[in-house]
Amino acid sequence: MAQNTATKPDTTPARLADDTTQGKTTIASSVVQKVAGIAAREISGVHALGGGVSRAFGALRERIPGAGTSATSGVSVEVGEKQAAIDLDLVVEYGAGIVDLARAVRRNVITAVERITGLEVIEVNIAVNDIHLPDEDGDSEEQNQPSRVE
Numbered sequence: 001m002a003q004n005t006a007t008k009p010d011t012t013p014a015r016l017a018d019d020t021t022q023g024k025t026t027i028a029s030s031v032v033q034k035v036a037g038i039a040a041r042e043i044s045g046v047h048a049l050g051g052g053v054s055r056a057f058g059a060l061r062e063r064i065p066g067a068g069t070s071a072t073s074g075v076s077v078e079v080g081e082k083q084a085a086i087d088l089d090l091v092v093e094y095g096a097g098i099v100d101l102a103r104a105v106r107r108n109v110i111t112a113v114e115r116i117t118g119l120e121v122i123e124v125n126i127a128v129n130d131i132h133l134p135d136e137d138g139d140s141e142e143q144n145q146p147s148r149v150e
């Protein structure tokens with residue numbers, strides 16, 4: 001009887017800590033943070049990442065020319081030689097189902113980090129810190145109306 005495992009291709013990505021005769025590859029934790037942050041933001045219903053303080057600093061950073069936005073705000077990681085653990089702080093849009101949203105974020109982050117880095121993601125912990133309401137954008141009708149005086 002033939003073994004089924006002999007015909008099945010190995011789809012497991014090569015692990016980074018494996019020493020080869022040509023060298024060793026290491027990935028900085030900041031790389032994993034960025035990949036996880038981008039993957040989390042790709043999910044509809046995620047308004048922002050980070051708690052109140054980190055979002056406030058992020059808003060200040062955006063106003064500085066050339067500083068850009070931080071893809072690592074609200075993301076913390078622990079990276080070993082073969083595995084990574086990720087913690088996310090989310091702000092969700094009002095009306096989004098938090099359980100389904102967390103499930104989709106977790107699945108997308110795991111897929112992206114494992115595909116891009118080759119590290120095995122052992123856990124993604126998600127903390128929902130706030131809900132974004134549509135009227136919190138700062139674009140109220142009063143601000144959009146022209147001034148009555150010159």
